Amino acid sequence: MNFENLSFYLFAAVLIGAALSVIFSRNPVHAALSLVLAFFTAAGIWLMLEAEFLAISLILVYVGAVMVLFLFVVMMLDINLNRMREGYWNYLLPALIVSGIFLTELIVLIGGRVMFNKPADVPAAITSEGNTLQLGRLLYTEYLYAFELAAVILLVAIVAAIALTLRRRKDMKLVSSNEQFSASRESRLKIVSMPVEGGRREDPS
Amino acid sequence: MIDFLTPYLGNQLAFFSWTLIKVLAILIPVTLCVAYLTLAERKVIGYIQLRLGPNRVGPKGLLQPFADVLKLLTKEIIIPTGANKFLFVIAPMLSLMPALAAWAVMPFADGLVLSNIDAGLLYVLAITSMGVYGVIVAGWASNSKYALIGAMRSGAQIVAYEIAMGFALVCVLMMSGSLNLTTIVETQRTNLGLLGWNLIPLFPMFVVYFISGVAETNRAPFDVAEGESEIVAGFHVEYSGTTFAVFFLAEYANMILIAALASLMFLGGWLSPIPGIPDGFGWLAAKVAVMLFFFLWFRATFPRYRYDQIMRLGWKVFIPVTIVWLVLIGVLMRMDWWPW
Numbered sequence: 001m002n003f004e005n006l007s008f009y010l011f012a013a014v015l016i017g018a019a020l021s022v023i024f025s026r027n028p029v030h031a032a033l034s035l036v037l038a039f040f041t042a043a044g045i046w047l048m049l050e051a052e053f054l055a056i057s058l059i060l061v062y063v064g065a066v067m068v069l070f071l072f073v074v075m076m077l078d079i080n081l082n083r084m085r086e087g088y089w090n091y092l093l094p095a096l097i098v099s100g101i102f103l104t105e106l107i108v109l110i111g112g113r114v115m116f117n118k119p120a121d122v123p124a125a126i127t128s129e130g131n132t133l134q135l136g137r138l139l140y141t142e143y144l145y146a147f148e149l150a151a152v153i154l155l156v157a158i159v160a161a162i163a164l165t166l167r168r169r170k171d172m173k174l175v176s177s178n179e180q181f182s183a184s185r186e187s188r189l190k191i192v193s194m195p196v197e198g199g200r201r202e203d204p205s
Numbered sequence: 206m207i208d209f210l211t212p213y214l215g216n217q218l219a220f221f222s223w224t225l226i227k228v229l230a231i232l233i234p235v236t237l238c239v240a241y242l243t244l245a246e247r248k249v250i251g252y253i254q255l256r257l258g259p260n261r262v263g264p265k266g267l268l269q270p271f272a273d274v275l276k277l278l279t280k281e282i283i284i285p286t287g288a289n290k291f292l293f294v295i296a297p298m299l300s301l302m303p304a305l306a307a308w309a310v311m312p313f314a315d316g317l318v319l320s321n322i323d324a325g326l327l328y329v330l331a332i333t334s335m336g337v338y339g340v341i342v343a344g345w346a347s348n349s350k351y352a353l354i355g356a357m358r359s360g361a362q363i364v365a366y367e368i369a370m371g372f373a374l375v376c377v378l379m380m381s382g383s384l385n386l387t388t389i390v391e392t393q394r395t396n397l398g399l400l401g402w403n404l405i406p407l408f409p410m411f412v413v414y415f416i417s418g419v420a421e422t423n424r425a426p427f428d429v430a431e432g433e434s435e436i437v438a439g440f441h442v443e444y445s446g447t448t449f450a451v452f453f454l455a456e457y458a459n460m461i462l463i464a465a466l467a468s469l470m471f472l473g474g475w476l477s478p479i480p481g482i483p484d485g486f487g488w489l490a491a492k493v494a495v496m497l498f499f500f501l502w503f504r505a506t507f508p509r510y511r512y513d514q515i516m517r518l519g520w521k522v523f524i525p526v527t528i529v530w531l532v533l534i535g536v537l538m539r540m541d542w543w544p545w
């Protein structure tokens with residue numbers, strides 16, 4: 001067993017452990033953190049498959065941004081676990097059927113290829129030039145329209161999400177930044193010269 | 206050099222131990238730099254405030270960092286009641302790990318790099334984006350309101366400034382056409398010296414990057430996550446002894462990292478500013494030192510930003526500026542209106 005195999009099995013074991021812990025841990029924060037670990041180890045496995053861009057962007061996008069916001073929400077909400085666990089047995093049967101269908105589909109799609117054919121080696125062009133360069137070249141030439149379309153859809157989704165959740169509260173105490181910037185000393189502060197009451201008399205200038 | 210290990214250990218183990226030696230050769234100097242950065246900070250701020258700073262331990266106070274470390278290591282680690290023990294202990298490590306792992310792709314001179322990977326810049330971005338977990342987990346696991354508020358502030362701040370930082374770096378990689386940090390430095394090599402650096406065409410990006418870097422490391426004036434006047438010490442309020450020391454180490458290691466990245470990407474790394482003078486590691490060290498001095502100078506000069514002003518600066522000022530500059534650089538490159 002060489003180093004590469006050893007690290008693959010290590011990553012795979014951690015990944016499966018983390019994934020199970022996402023489902024089984026009773027605390028939602030632990031579940032979210034396990035998901036982070038699962039993403040990280042998945043990125044490690046992708047890195048071993050020489051898919052460096054995919055691995056790094058998984059960490060950058062999911063671990064670095066999406067899961068941070070997830071954790072935020074989970075930490076802020078006081079989730080009542082007992083209420084979430086109600087009706088566990090009622091949902092069990094439909095859940096088993098759905099996951100059974102998923103599993104069969106996955107086995108049909110991927111299993112046959114992996115079990116019966118030896119996985120093809122990574123093409124030489126990718127290993128010599130680097131996955132990032134190849135991916136960039138393809139995305140910006142051959143698949144440019146699909147790529148731009150995806151970008152536009154994402155933009156629309158962002159705008160829609162903001163439009164759906166934006167509510168102007170009446171009692172908000174936010175001061176507009178224009179007002180803050182335009183404040184001058186004259187509008188806030190007045191220096192009055194007063195006669196000094198007794199004590200040491202000083203020249204006001 | 207590696208050949209000398211092979212007969213004793215075999216190929217794979219020799220490679221492994223040789224890499225381990227190289228890792229140590231990077232991490233030990235970084236840790237020493239962190240130690241002396243804390244001393245430099247106290248000295249610089251001391252002189253700015255017309256004090257002398259620490260000068261008792263060792264000649265001119267030069268052994269002060271070691272005294273500090275010894276003190277922190279011998280203190281008791283207190284785990285608050287109701288805290289999540291596992292997460293509480295692991296949080297400082299979570300914040301230190303990315304700060305050290307990012308050094309793996311950092312080139313110190315031409316060819317002097319632990320791992321010369323093509324996606325180096327992306328790697329640095331991805332790894333440093335994980336630093337926020339240490340802060341958030343620490344805040345949550347402490348079971349303290351102040352810590353949680355600090356963690357929330359820091360998380361929101363880091364997510365906001367990471368976008369501006371990312372866009373600033375996109376401009377850099379457009380200029381050099383590569384994500385490899387060594388190539389990024391080498392493309393800044395012209396026979397004009399200082400004028401060839403990315404600093405000149407990308408000056409606004411340099412400013413955005415560096416200020417975002419200050420915000421990412423939670424340093425003053427963006428240190429609302431600690432905010433000792435409002436929320437005691439923010440996310441690390443419950444930490445003591447070694448665990449606190451690890452947070453401290455992570456913060457300073459991150460500062461050095463940001464300074465080193467800024468010097469590599471905008472200030473030409475190890476290239477000399479004046480044509481005719483040889484390049485070398487010394488230039489990089491000098492540039493990093495100057496950038497670190499800025500960190501300390503900022504801390505001594507600016508009062509802490511208000512929280513909503515930080516958010517405004519990140520989302521409404523920096524991100525639009527970077528997008529405009531991105532388009533501008535794109536047009537300049539496309540039209541070939543490049544003065545040099």
